[in-house]
Amino acid sequence: MDHPRYRHVLAEALGGSELPFPEAELEARCTRLRAAMREAGLEALLLTDPADIHYLTGYHTFEVSVHACLVVSVERLVLQVASIETGPAVVTARVDEILGYRWEGVEEVVEPLAEVLSPFHTIGIDAMGAGLRLGVIQPLQARLGAERFRHEGGELLDRLRIVKSALELECLRESARITSAGLRAAMATIAPGVTDNEVAAEGARAMLAAGSEFMSLQPIVTSGARSGTIHVNHKRRVIARDEPVFLEFGAAFQRYTAPMMRTAVAGRAGPGMHELRDVGRGMYEALIAAMRPGRSFDDAARAAEAVLAPHADRVFFSGVFGYAVGGQFPPSWVEGSGYIARGQAREFEADMVFHLPLCLRLPGQWGIGLSDTVRVTPAGGEPLTDNDWRLHEVP
Numbered sequence: 001m002d003h004p005r006y007r008h009v010l011a012e013a014l015g016g017s018e019l020p021f022p023e024a025e026l027e028a029r030c031t032r033l034r035a036a037m038r039e040a041g042l043e044a045l046l047l048t049d050p051a052d053i054h055y056l057t058g059y060h061t062f063e064v065s066v067h068a069c070l071v072v073s074v075e076r077l078v079l080q081v082a083s084i085e086t087g088p089a090v091v092t093a094r095v096d097e098i099l100g101y102r103w104e105g106v107e108e109v110v111e112p113l114a115e116v117l118s119p120f121h122t123i124g125i126d127a128m129g130a131g132l133r134l135g136v137i138q139p140l141q142a143r144l145g146a147e148r149f150r151h152e153g154g155e156l157l158d159r160l161r162i163v164k165s166a167l168e169l170e171c172l173r174e175s176a177r178i179t180s181a182g183l184r185a186a187m188a189t190i191a192p193g194v195t196d197n198e199v200a201a202e203g204a205r206a207m208l209a210a211g212s213e214f215m216s217l218q219p220i221v222t223s224g225a226r227s228g229t230i231h232v233n234h235k236r237r238v239i240a241r242d243e244p245v246f247l248e249f250g251a252a253f254q255r256y257t258a259p260m261m262r263t264a265v266a267g268r269a270g271p272g273m274h275e276l277r278d279v280g281r282g283m284y285e286a287l288i289a290a291m292r293p294g295r296s297f298d299d300a301a302r303a304a305e306a307v308l309a310p311h312a313d314r315v316f317f318s319g320v321f322g323y324a325v326g327g328q329f330p331p332s333w334v335e336g337s338g339y340i341a342r343g344q345a346r347e348f349e350a351d352m353v354f355h356l357p358l359c360l361r362l363p364g365q366w367g368i369g370l371s372d373t374v375r376v377t378p379a380g381g382e383p384l385t386d387n388d389w390r391l392h393e394v395p
Contacts, residue, residue: 003084006086016093048068054255067136070095110136124153127154162335176373186199187199188202207251212251217332223245224244227368243265261370263368286304292376300321323354352375352376
């Protein structure tokens with residue numbers, strides 16, 4: 001059967017069967033977005049980030065490299081996906097219309113999308129968002145007029161996504177539970193002579209066995225001098241005695257990820273390792289004390305910087321003390337809706353959730369990283385993950 005027939009047969013048998021959230025939850029999200037659109041003077045919103053589409057409709061697939069978009073208007077939600085993705089759209093998404101195009105015929109994208117957008121004179125886009133292809137937006141602007149398109153669409157949705165609903169918090173708590181299981185299993189395998197791949201493999205196995213979906217980032221494991229370099233990963237390296245082993249995991253539950261970092265030593269910790277652990281813990285305590293409604297992201301960053309300051313000349317730190325997390329897809333679990341860093345004037349609100357990636361590195365030597373995923377409450381930051389903030393020494 002062809003793709004249109006496949007879609008209709010599937011819809012009769014399994015339509016909406018894998019919707020990840022109750023329809024009332026999705027409707028509430030769309031209602032809030034439409035109110036924000038009216039306030040901003042937008043008649044329609046063109047979204048291409050897989051996480052934004054998932055947030056509003058439930059749509060999810062592991063194939064996020066092909067063009068997909070959602071048109072949000074007051075009247076309806078229109079989802080455009082490749083023909084091979086109409087199956088996931090039918091079973092996972094709550095939308096009014098699905099437009100399919102041939103996977104091998106991307107030139108078919110623009111014409112039907114232009115027809116959907118043609119009635120609208122003010123169309124918001126996320127100019128910094130994932131998935132917005134020049135080969136799509138340029139022909140649309142040429143066809144409809146560039147003056148119709150406005151760039152504040154992404155910011156509009158970010159302001160909504162950064163504050164989590166009760167259901168989203170439950171998804172993050174479940175991710176935190178699975179993440180913790182993976183870290184415990186991985187740390188139990190650490191020993192001299194074991195490879196970083198073996199540690200990562202055991203952590204991945206444990207998270208999948210505990211219920212994780214495909215993860216937005218695979219488990220991160222580095223050891224020895226490689227732990228002092230940011231954003232490298234396991235690469236068949238044998239762990240030596242007394243070397244630190246850095247781990248950063250994040251399980252996915254309904255696409256929501258609550259990451260956590262831990263560090264263990266395959267033997268005895270060397271000079272300075274416990275000291276940097278103490279600095280990281282001090283930064284964490286300063287952050288969670290400042291993560292209260294009414295305080296700014298900049299306030300929290302400055303509080304943590306004050307703890308780091310005596311060590312800042314010799315230790316590398318990324319400069320971002322926290323980033324918002326929620327529902328995401330590969331290649332990252334970073335939501336992108338907010339960052340705890342200098343100069344970020346936005347204020348905390350209750351039920352924002354941030355991962356606090358406090359990894360301190362001595363380049364060329366080693367790094368010590370520990371973290372929690374933390375919810376903002378009136379009393380300060382409340383961890384959803386269960387890090388004990390110890391530098392574990394493996395006998």
